[in-house]
Amino acid sequence: MENLYAARIEQIRTLMRARGWSAVVLSGSDPHGSEYIAPRWQQIAWVSGYDGEGALVITLDHAGLWTDTRYFIQAGRQLPGTGIELHKTRVPEQVLIPQWLAAQAAQAGDDYVIAVDGVSQSASSVAEILDACREAGCAVGDDAAVRVVNAPDLLDGLWTDRPGIPATPVMTLGAELTGESRQDRIAWLRDVLVEKGCDAMLLTALDEIAWLLNIRAADIPYNPVCISYLLVTMDEVCWYVRKDDFVRPDEETADSFEELRAEGIRIQGYDEVACDVAGMFEDGTIGRLYADPSSLNYNLCTILSDVAIQTGPSPVTLRKAVKNPTEIAGFRDAHLEDGVAMERFLYWLEKSLAFGDIVTERDAADKLGQYRAEIPGYKGDSFETISAYGPNAALPHYVTPAGDAPRLEPHGLYLCDSGGQYVFGTTDITRTVPLGPCTPLEREDYTLVLKGHIDLAMAVFPKGTAGCQLDVLARNPLWQSRRNFGHGTGHGVGFFLNVHEGPQDIRQNFNAQPLLPGMVTSDEPGIYREGRHGIRHENLILCVEDGTTDFGTWLRFEPLTLCHFDTSVLVRELLTPDETEWLNEYNRRVYETLRPRLPEAVATWLEQKTRAI
C-alpha cells in the first residue's frame, strides 16, 4: 500500500511539472507569520503527516523537512514512508533552506523556478532565499536564471477538504485589565511613525493587532488572537477582519465591533486590505507605509509593490513586551490562581497514585485542565499540555495521545508543561515530578537542571544585558557534567496573548535585545535522554530593577510562577549554599502565598512538600 503522504508529494510534483516549477517551498506559517497556526494553514501536516514545527521543500527528486533539535525524535517517527528527508537545524553543520535552495539553483544553472505559497510565507523569508541565490552566484529576477513565483494557496486544488479561515467571537479588554486604552496605544504608534518619517503602518502580526486594539478572539488554538490586518494612518484606523454576521453571529462580537466603531475605528472585510491600502496610496491618503517584513506575507507584499513601503521591525513588538504596572499586577494574579490549580493537581496526582488509582498521561492533563477551568477569567490553555511519563518526556514537545495514553507508574519522573490563558495574564509552567523511587541518573539530572534554573533566576546583571549573555548561567551546571539541552532557555510571554513572543529571549543565538524591566520571560533548562527520561524545570520570571552602584544600574529577575519544586529526589550536595537558600526561600514563599487559597488537606500537604532542606 502506498504511503498517503508519498502519494500527496507525487500529486504536488505533477502540479510542478505542469507549471514548470523546480521547487515548492511550504513555510509552515500562516498569512501573518504566526508560530501557532490555524488548521487552514497546517499545510506541512497535510502533505507529510508530520505535525511539529518545520518547513518543507519539494523538488522533483527530493523532499525535505527542515526542523530543529526539539523535533528530531518526532520527525524520526512520523516521516518514514513519506520519502521526506529530515534536514536538521540548530546544529553546527546545518544548511538552511535559502542556502540549500541556492545550491540547487546554482547546480541547475538556468531556468530554476522556486514556487512559494506567498499567502503563508513572509516577505523576509522570500528575500532570504533570493539573497542566498545571489550569494551563490545566480542571476535572480523575473527573466533571470532563478525566479521566485508567487503561487498563493498552491495546494488548494489538491487539498479538497481544506478548512476555512477561522472566525471566532471577538471580545474587548478595558484599560482596567490592559493598563492602557487603545486610543493611547494608537497615539503612541502615530508618534513613532512620525519619527520614522512614515504616515501609516500596516500591522500584520496577530498578537500586535490584538495588543494595539485591546481585542482578543480564539482564531488560533491557544493564541487568543483574531485573524486580521490593521492599518493605522495619521487620521484613520482600519481593521480588516472577517466581520459579517454569518461568520461571526454572536452578540459579544457585535458589542465589540460597536465599541470599536464608536471610537472611530473603521471595520472592513479581511480580503479588502490589499485593495484598500493600494487605493489610499494612489489617492494620496498614505504617503509612506511602514511594515514589518517578518509578518507581512509575500503575496500582500507583491500586490502592494507600487506602494512606498518602509520595512523594519515593528515598534509594537518591543513596546508590547515591556509590561505596564497593570499588566504586571494581572500576571501576578494569574500566577496566584494558576499556582492554586497546579498545587491541587500535584496533590491529586500524588494521592491518586498512592491509592493505586490508574492515571494515564491524558487523565493527568485533563485533571489539570479542569482545575484551571474553575478559575474565573480562564479562557483556555496557553498551549497544548505536555503530559509525559518516563521516556516520553525525552521528547521536549511530546503530544499526549488522546486515547489509550500511557499510564503513570509509581517510580521515575513525570513531566508536565502547561499554561493557562486568563483575561488578566498568561502562564507557562513545567514541573518534573518524581512519582516514586528514581535512579541515580534521574536524580542527578533532576538536580543539575534545577541548579541551572536557579542560577539563571538568581542572576543580577547590568542594564543593557541581552538574554544570550546570560544563557550560559542556566547551562553551566549541565556543561560541567558534559550534558546539555537543545532548546532555548527562555522565551518572552505575552499578556493574555501568545505564550511565545519577542523580541527578547534567553538562548545561545545572538539576539542583541537587552532585557528590560517589565519583560516576562521563561526560565526553562532541561535534559532529554532518549528512551530514558526527560526533565525540565520552568518558571516565568519578571525582569525588575535592582538599584544603582558605582558600577552602573542593575537588573534582576523575580519569579512570577508560584508552585513548589519537589526536593525529595535532589542530590543535595550538588547545590551550593546560595542555591539551596534560593530554593528554600522560593518554596517557602509558594507555601505562604498559596496557603490561604488552598483546601486544608492540600495546604497541609504543601507545608510538608516545601519544608526547607
Added chain:
Amino acid sequence: MENLYAARIEQIRTLMRARGWSAVVLSGSDPHGSEYIAPRWQQIAWVSGYDGEGALVITLDHAGLWTDTRYFIQAGRQLPGTGIELHKTRVPEQVLIPQWLAAQAAQAGDDYVIAVDGVSQSASSVAEILDACREAGCAVGDDAAVRVVNAPDLLDGLWTDRPGIPATPVMTLGAELTGESRQDRIAWLRDVLVEKGCDAMLLTALDEIAWLLNIRAADIPYNPVCISYLLVTMDEVCWYVRKDDFVRPDEETADSFEELRAEGIRIQGYDEVACDVAGMFEDGTIGRLYADPSSLNYNLCTILSDVAIQTGPSPVTLRKAVKNPTEIAGFRDAHLEDGVAMERFLYWLEKSLAFGDIVTERDAADKLGQYRAEIPGYKGDSFETISAYGPNAALPHYVTPAGDAPRLEPHGLYLCDSGGQYVFGTTDITRTVPLGPCTPLEREDYTLVLKGHIDLAMAVFPKGTAGCQLDVLARNPLWQSRRNFGHGTGHGVGFFLNVHEGPQDIRQNFNAQPLLPGMVTSDEPGIYREGRHGIRHENLILCVEDGTTDFGTWLRFEPLTLCHFDTSVLVRELLTPDETEWLNEYNRRVYETLRPRLPEAVATWLEQKTRAI
C-alpha cells in the same frame, strides 16, 4: 600661556580652512591597521598629548577624542587645556565617529568635506563613515553634498620632526619553532584563494605577514613585526619591505633576505606595492585580488581602485589563531621560563619590602624585566609593563612614570601586568599582590575577581561555543555583588607575535567566532575603584578537547601561565569547594612544575605560598 596642543589643533584648523575641509579624522592606527603603532604614526599623541588608544575628529568648532572605558581616567587627566572633548565609547549611550560625523554632515546640509589621512585609516573605517552618512540621509560621493577626501600624511607639513618609517633587523624562524614552513603556509593560502575564486591576495596586517613568512622584526614596540606588504599570487610571492642596505645594514637581515630569495620570494621596496599590484593586474598576472579591508589602508585602496578586489576577512587570521602542536609546545616552554622569572620577581618583591628597602613601581617593573631578560630566546616585552600600586592600579592601562615613580608601601595591593616575547612563544600575565594588610573591601574585591577568573578557567563547553557566550562566567561573581569591570575578559594571543590578536575573544560584544582547540586566550577579569585600588587576575588559557558524550563534543581550558595566586588575603568563604579545589590544584601544579628550576630560597618560599587553603 597657550596650551601646546590647543595651538596644534588651531594649526590644523588653519590647514582645514585653506583646503576647504569641514572635518579631519585621525584614526590612531597605522598603514596596516595595527593596534600598537610605531612613533611615526602616533598622530593622536602629537596633536593632543593623550597617549592612550583612541581616535580624534577635528572640525572647525569642535575637537573630540573617542576612546573606551579603559582610558576614561587617563583621558580625563591628559585632555584638560587642549580644548578636546572626550567622547566615551563602550557605554550604552555611545555615539561612534561615523554616526557623529553623519549627524554633523546632515546638519551642514551641503558641501561637507571629511578629510582622512588615508595612509593611517583602514578602507573599512572610511566605508563605515560613508555608510553612516547615507543612513543619515546625506548624498555621498565625489560631487555630492558629503565628500570624503583622501589626504595622505596630512600632518606632515605641521609635524616637522616626525619620525621615519621604522626598519629594524629581520630574523627568520625555522619550522622547528613554528611547526610549519613558509612554503607550506603559502601553499595553504593558495588553496584558500582558489576556493574563493581569487588568484592573489595582498596581505596587509603585519602579524599575518610575519606568520606567513616565518619572519620577525621589531618595527613596532612590543610587536615583533616588520612594516611591509605581502602579495601572494598563484606563481609568485612578493614582499614589499624597506630593504636597502642603508636602512637595514645588519647581517641578520641580509641572511634572512637571502633565505627568502633562495625560496623564490621576491623582495621589493615598501613603496612599490601599489604600482606593482596595479601593473600585475593590467598585464593580466592577477585576475582577482583578495584583501581584508580592516587592514588595507584607504590610500592604497584608492590607488588600486581599478583592480578587481574581492574584500573579506583574511583567512590567515583564524589559521594563525589555532596554534599547531609545535607552537603549543613553545607556549608551554615560554610559560615555564616566564613563570620562573615571575616567581623570582615576587620573591624579591616580598623580601625587599620586608627588609625595608625602597621599591618604586619603576624599580619593580625593571627588576621583572631583568629576570625575563635572562631567559634564552627573550626578545623583549610583549607590552609595556603595568606596574601600579594602590590607587594607580585603578587605571587599567596605567603607565608607570619613568622617573620619580610612586613607592610601594607595605600594605594594600600592587598590580603587575606584564609579558615577554620569546622566540618560542608570547606571555601575558597579571598578578595582584597584597603587600601587607588589606582593607575588607580590597580582600572582597580580590576574592570576587579571582572567583570570576576561576569560573571561566573551569568552563566546559560544547564545540561551537563563542567567547561571548562564556564571558558572563567571569563576571557573575562580581555582578552578584553589583560590581563589574569595563573591559573585555579575554583576548587572543599570538605565537611570538602580537599580544592581542583575533579572531576570537571572550567579551560581551557579539563575536560569533567559536573557540577552537589550539586557541590561546587570556582570562583577565578585574575591578577598578578610582582613588582606591585596582585588581586584575590574568592567566593565558589554552582551549583543548575534552571528549564526546551523548550531548556532543566538549572543549575546556587549560591554564598555560605558571605563577601562583596569593591566597593570604582571600575571603575563603566566598569560594565554593570547586573553586577552592581548582585554586589549590593550580597552585600545587605551579610549585611542582617550577620547583626544579627555582633557586632554593625561592622554592622554599613558593612552597609556603602555594599551600592548600
